[in-house]
Amino acid sequence: MNNLHFGAGNIGRGFIGELLNKTGYHITFVDINEEVVNALKQRDSYTIKVLDENIEEVLINNFDALNISNEKDTIYKKINEVELITTSIGPNVLPIIAKDIAQGLKIKVAQNNTKFLDIIACENMIECTDFLKNEIFKYLNKEEQEFINNYVGFPNSAVDRIVPAQKHDNILLVEVEKFCEWVVEEGKIKVEVNKNILGVHYVDDLSPFIERKLFTVNTGHAALSYIANYLGIELVSEGAKDERVRREFIAVLEETSTLLVKKWNFDKEDMANYRNKTIKRFENKRIVDHVSRICRTPIRKLGFNERFIKPIRETAELGLKNTALLKVCSYILTFKSSTDEQAVRLQKSLKEKGVIATLKEVTELTNEDILNKISEGYKELV
Numbered sequence: 608m609n610n611l612h613f614g615a616g617n618i619g620r621g622f623i624g625e626l627l628n629k630t631g632y633h634i635t636f637v638d639i640n641e642e643v644v645n646a647l648k649q650r651d652s653y654t655i656k657v658l659d660e661n662i663e664e665v666l667i668n669n670f671d672a673l674n675i676s677n678e679k680d681t682i683y684k685k686i687n688e689v690e691l692i693t694t695s696i697g698p699n700v701l702p703i704i705a706k707d708i709a710q711g712l713k714i715k716v717a718q719n720n721t722k723f724l725d726i727i728a729c730e731n732m733i734e735c736t737d738f739l740k741n742e743i744f745k746y747l748n749k750e751e752q753e754f755i756n757n758y759v760g761f762p763n764s765a766v767d768r769i770v771p772a773q774k775h776d777n778i779l780l781v782e783v784e785k786f787c788e789w790v791v792e793e794g795k796i797k798v799e800v801n802k803n804i805l806g807v808h809y810v811d812d813l814s815p816f817i818e819r820k821l822f823t824v825n826t827g828h829a830a831l832s833y834i835a836n837y838l839g840i841e842l843v844s845e846g847a848k849d850e851r852v853r854r855e856f857i858a859v860l861e862e863t864s865t866l867l868v869k870k871w872n873f874d875k876e877d878m879a880n881y882r883n884k885t886i887k888r889f890e891n892k893r894i895v896d897h898v899s900r901i902c903r904t905p906i907r908k909l910g911f912n913e914r915f916i917k918p919i920r921e922t923a924e925l926g927l928k929n930t931a932l933l934k935v936c937s938y939i940l941t942f943k944s945s946t947d948e949q950a951v952r953l954q955k956s957l958k959e960k961g962v963i964a965t966l967k968e969v970t971e972l973t974n975e976d977i978l979n980k981i982s983e984g985y986k987e988l989v
């Protein structure tokens with residue numbers, strides 16, 4: 608069993624790598640970071656440190672690595688050999704690697720290589736594999752698309768494990784929380800062995816799971832972080848314990864929980880347990896996570912189908928409460944970071960175009976009432 612994984616970062620090495628290794632896949636990591644690629648090429652193993660009450664070390668082996676900058680031909684060859692391609696590279700990078708994956712698939716078509724393959728994107732994004740497929744298909748003609756549709760599966764997935772940004776002398780070491788959840792759409796899988804990855808939860812319909820995850824873990828984590836950032840709190844675990852932050856971000860989670868229960872019929876008590884378990888994960892002091900990491904790419908996070916605007920739209924449609932969600936959007940507009948290109952762009956736009964025009968552009972919202980409430984909330988904060 609062979610896997611080609613794009614993105615040898617925190618989730619790649621610290622989560623997907625662990626489950627695929629445990630199942631027996633040989634992993635070829637593809638990355639742009641020369642230091643990481645060279646370390647993966649040189650070493651036989653790396654360590655994942657699971658930071659729970661008892662610290663556990665997991666040794667990962669059976670891998671190699673390729674540099675996307677100068678080993679493209681080998682990557683195309685691998686695309687034609689492996690049973691599984693996965694990614695955890697960031698949604699913004701998917702359109703870039705789509706070109707390389709398409710190049711490899713073109714060779715598959717030209718060689719009439721009918722070996723089945725599955726491609727699974729593991730990013731924080733609804734229908735991220737569909738998005739990647741769409742980007743790949745931009746480079747393929749009609750005949751190539753038809754061939755690929757017959758021999759390549761494109762299941763969507765949801766991934767959940769908190770892995771903070773980290774730097775160690777041992778460049779491959781990755782520290783993770785114990786909790787992890789990888790949910791995959793079973794019906795779209797073409798290769799039988801990919802239906803038996805240890806630790807994966809296979810489902811017929813991913814939508815309830817990805818929304819429960821995105822609108823609880825990601826909405827909650829980001830809400831906590833934008834509020835804490837505004838109050839000058841640097842660490843997620845500190846924000847999670849701060850009464851002011853807690854009051855507001857838990858109110859956000861109560862709003863999304865009500866929506867999820869109504870929309871997907873989750874049991875109310877199960878939903879409350881999932882929410883409380885998630886809050887406990889944010890409180891884990893062993894995970895040293897800076898709110899600035901969670902606040903990253905604020906324009907993406909204010910997207911139409913993202914963790915705040917989608918639940919805001921849907922609560923509004925259903926007549927459910929969304930006051931706390933709207934307030935978090937006001938907090939997002941206060942996020943400043945000179946090293947985050949989107950944060951810089953957002954602040955520039957607020958200054959030059961004003962709040963409503965900026966909000967319309969980044970959220971694609973047209974509902975004046977919602978736009979005004981976010982804008983009023985923002986004006987109270989600055």
Ligand SMILES: NC(=O)C1=CN([C@@H]2O[C@H](COP(=O)(O)OP(=O)(O)OC[C@H]3O[C@@H](n4cnc5c(N)ncnc54)[C@H](O)[C@@H]3O)[C@@H](O)[C@H]2O)C=CC1
Nearest residue numbers: 614615616617618638639640695696697698730731769770
């Ligand atoms: N870290 C976390 O707690 C979680 C992250 N995610 C999602 O997983 C994805 C990856 O996140 P992380 O692993 O945290 O990020 P990361 O920054 O640790 O890893 C991304 C990797 O992609 C590589 N990369 C960037 N551009 C590239 C390119 N053009 N070609 C090849 N490699 C390239 C980087 O060098 C890096 O090694 C994101 O979509 C994130 O939203 C999902 C759940 C949890």
Ligand SMILES: O=P(O)(O)OC[C@H]1O[C@](O)(CO)[C@@H](O)[C@@H]1O
Nearest residue numbers: 731767768769770824825828901
């Ligand atoms: O790139 P994004 O979407 O901010 O991803 C990071 C988020 O995902 C998570 O891993 C949650 O699954 C958190 O660490 C964080 O909230």
